[in-house]
Amino acid sequence: MTAPLVQVRALGVHYPLGRTVLGRGAVLKALDNVSLDIPKGSFFGLVGESGSGKTTLGRAILKAAPISTGEIRFDDEEVSHDVARLRGRALKDYRKRAQLIFQDPYAALSPRMTVRDIIAEPLEVMGLTSSRMETDARVRDIARKCRLNLEHLRRYPHAFSGGQRQRISIARALVSTPSFVVADESVAALDVSIQADILNLLKSLQRDLDLTFLFISHDLSVVAHTCDQVAVMYLGQIVEQAPVADLFARPRHPYTRALLSAIPSLDPDAARTAQRLTGDIPSPADPPSGCRFHTRCPVARDRCKTEEPKMEDVSGGGTVACHFWKETLPA
Amino acid sequence: MTLLSVRDLTVQFQTDEGVVTAVDGVSFDLAAGEILGLVGESGSGKSVTAKSLMQLNGGNAIYGGPGKITLSPRGQDPVDVLGLRRERHMGVIRGGAISMIFQEPMASFAPALTVGQQMVEQLRIHTDLSRRAARDLSVEMLTRVGISDAVKRFDQYVFEFSGGMRQRAMIAMALSTKPALLIADEPTTALDVTIQAQVIDLMKNLVAEFGMGILFITHDLGVIAQTADRVAVMYLGKLVETGAVRDVLRHPAHPYTRGLLAALPQLDDLTAPLIPIPGDIPGPLDRPAGCVFHTRCAQAVKGICGMTVPSVTQVTATHHASCFALEVPA
Known part of the structure; x- marks a missing residue:
């Protein structure tokens, strides 16, 4: 097992709700007691x-969301950061090591800057290069790695399609040579034929540049094909985590099973699995007691309403938080 | 056919x-x-x-x-x-x-009218139902698409609905004119x-x-x-x-x-x-x-x-x- 690059321990991100019907001082717990290890070199x-x-978890790790409780540690070869306490120069150093690729390649790029200036901006803001020539060399290098046509560097983003724009966003995120990248729904806005191309690019960049990815997605089939480890979240908590093949072959948490069975199969005759979740995800401002999933869980029992389940280790290297996962596992 | x-x-x-x-x-x-x-x-x-x-x-x-x-x-x-x-x-x-339902149900409902008002309005335009009959049909349609407590939901605004419920309400509205x-x-x-x-x-x-x-x-x-x-x-x-x-x-x-x-x-x-x-x-x-x-x-x-x-x-x-x-x- 490779050492974790990012260690999240009992992380809470709480937002005050102000004076509401819930009474003064109520908080919305966007994240509640989340613990997670992201191994070095993984596609998580x-x-x-x-x-x-x-998204909140991804942002908290990048110190772009307020960390209320708990701890996040980041250890690459060179430095060790206690993310919650970063400020000043150390925070600047962290910013070049941990970067973000956004969802919407149309909104993420300034229409008034050339592609070259968009990619060069992080270098200039962080003061990573000493001359324009050096900046240009770095820009050309990363553009080439992201399979951008160097002729295009002088153009403006409006001239590009969604797939090409996403390459520009990726180049901009990688130009400061980060070791950790959060990709938040980075292919969700793309057509399938382009999506495959961007996923392949991210995978090859990960290998070539020795990157660790946190890949946030609502699309389980995309995750299944790209990631090596997967964590499943529900209402601000992680309910299950496992290596990708294990999670898709043996989902242990009833919520994971429900998510998997909801993916529309390409086979029109696929047996319609009975596991339909009813209702919507409850409001995080007023989460259910006990196990948060019990209001929608097809196998919930009385204990689930009162007692919060603990994370348990399972064979194969995963963890699951369910009182009855062993008993409810389908044969 | x-x-x-x-x-x-x-x-x-x-x-x-x-x-x-x-x-x-x-x-x-x-x-x-x-x-x-x-x-x-x-x-x-x-x-x-x-x-x-x-x-x-x-x-x-x-x-x-x-x-x-x-x-x-x-x-x-x-x-x-x-x-x-x-x-x-x-x-x-x-x-x-022909009725049409769209991708973004939030954008397809008027935010300042209740869901019920909008359902009744289109029924009054396209059918000769009375206001009362249009209301009854709308509540019935909301129930049919699986919205519980439809009488209460009828008088709510679209921001009070969750994403899935909005799409259900839109389907109910689209189908009410048969x-x-x-x-x-x-x-x-x-x-x-x-x-x-x-x-x-x-x-x-x-x-x-x-x-x-x-x-x-x-x-x-x-x-x-x-x-x-x-x-x-x-x-x-x-x-x-x-x-x-x-x-x-x-x-x-x-x-x-x-x-x-x-x-x-x-x-x-x-x-x-x-x-x-x-x-x-x-x-x-x-x-x-x-x-x-x-x-x-x-x-x-x-x-x-x-x-x-x-x-x-x-x-x-x-x-x-x-x-x-x-x-x-x-």
């Missing part, structure tokens, strides 16, 4: 419905 | 940069009680095709010469849709024989998979119950496989392949359909490589000559595919595709 997938806290 | 017949539909738009062809010679039929899936990537013309059925494409749309759309609801005279010239005649199709044809434009794309599965189940049950035809537009082949009876694949304004959903997904005949399937991550083989379709979709102003797909097609033959437009070839009696590779050499 984070899945869950909207409102599950995937 | 054929409910909808589209023949040689061509739609162009007059823009500042010139005339843009969005839909080019598209023909298809849709029967009552049938779900036809219309698949394609962005820019393929699927939404323009759907909007043409209600003439909703805006003032700069030009409907080409021989194109004809005929809607034949049961027990009514056939309507020549493109022949309707005046706005006041459009009520026959818009909200009358349309002969329902157009669903990416109705599940903005939803989580768990909610998507609920909405798909709901739509299939409603077809069985009401017997209307559905034109289901999506970019997601998995959703098509689970909902549609037949599928039509569009690329750059052309219908490249049509057929029963089993035939097209199991034995795709057109290189573009095969490309789409190869690019799609599938759960039965996690190690299978994802093969992108090379190149980008050409811009609307530089449509390729000949077969529109030849610039990205691995099987394109020089001197043929870039010169002439392939004709529709029969693969089986119910499966057609437009590709030279399928045409029997003369």
Whole structure:
């Protein structure tokens, strides 16, 4: 097992709700007691419905969301950071090591800057190069790695299709030579024929540049094909985590099973699995007691309503938080 | 019984940069009680095709010469849709024989009126129900699509609904006028998979119950496989392949359909490589000559595919595709 690059321990991200019907001082726990190890060199997938806290977790690790409780440690070969306490120069150093690729390649690029200037901006802001020539060399190098046509560096983003724009976003994120990249729904806005191309590019960049990815996605089939580890989130908590092949072959948490069975199969005659989740994800401002999933869980019992399940280790290197996962596992 | 017949539909738009062809010679039929899936990537013309059925494409749309759309609801005279010239005649199709549901239900409801007010308003326009009867029907429809406590929900605003509930309310509203044809434009794309599965189940049950035809537009082949009876694949304004959903997904005949399937991550083989379709979709102003797909097609033959437009070839009696590779050499 390779050493973790990112260690998250009992992380909480809480937002005050102000004076509400819930009474003064109520908080929305976007993340509640989340622990997670992201191994060095992994392509780590984070899945869950909207409102599950995937994006918040990604942002908290980048110190772009307020960390209320718990700890995040980041250790690459050169430095060790206690992310929650970063400020000043150390925070600047962290920013070049940990970067973010956004979802919407149309909104993420300034229409008034050339592609060259967009990619060069992080270098200039962080003061990583000493001359324009050096900056240009770095820009050309990363553009080539992202399979961008160097002729295009002088153009503006409007001239490009969604797939090409996403390459520009990727080049911009990677130009400061980070070791950790959060890709938040980075292929969700792309057509399938382009999506495959960007996924392949991310995988080859990971190998060539020795990167660790946190890949946030609502699309389980994309995660299944790209990631090596997966964590499943529900209402601000991780409910299950496992190596990708294990998670898809033997999902242990009832929520993971429900998510998998909801993916529409390409086979029109695929047996319609009975596991339909009813209702919507509850509001994180007022989460259910006990196990948060019990209101929608097809196998919930009385104990689930009162007692919060603990994370248990399972064979194959995964963890699951369910009182009854052993008994409810399908044969 | 054929409910909808589209023949040689061509739609162009007059823009500042010139005339843009969005839909080019598209023909298809849709029967009552049938779900036809219309698949394609962005820019393929699927939404323009759907909007043409209600003439909703805006003032700069030009409907080409021989194109004809005929809607034949049961027990009514056939309507020549493109022949309707005046706005006041459009009520026959818009909200009358045809209802449409959209991708983003938040944007389709007015935020300052209650859901109930909006449901009653459209029923009062399209039917001769009294206010009270329209209210009763609306509450009944909300219950039918699985919204609990419909009497209370009727008086709420759309921001008080969750995403899945909004889409259900929109479906309830669209079906309350008992349309002969329902157009669903990416109705599940903005939803989580768990909610998507609920909405798909709901739509299939409603077809069985009401017997209307559905034109289901999506970019997601998995959703098509689970909902549609037949599928039509569009690329750059052309219908490249049509057929029963089993035939097209199991034995795709057109290189573009095969490309789409190869690019799609599938759960039965996690190690299978994802093969992108090379190149980008050409811009609307530089449509390729000949077969529109030849610039990205691995099987394109020089001197043929870039010169002439392939004709529709029969693969089986119910499966057609437009590709030279399928045409029997003369």
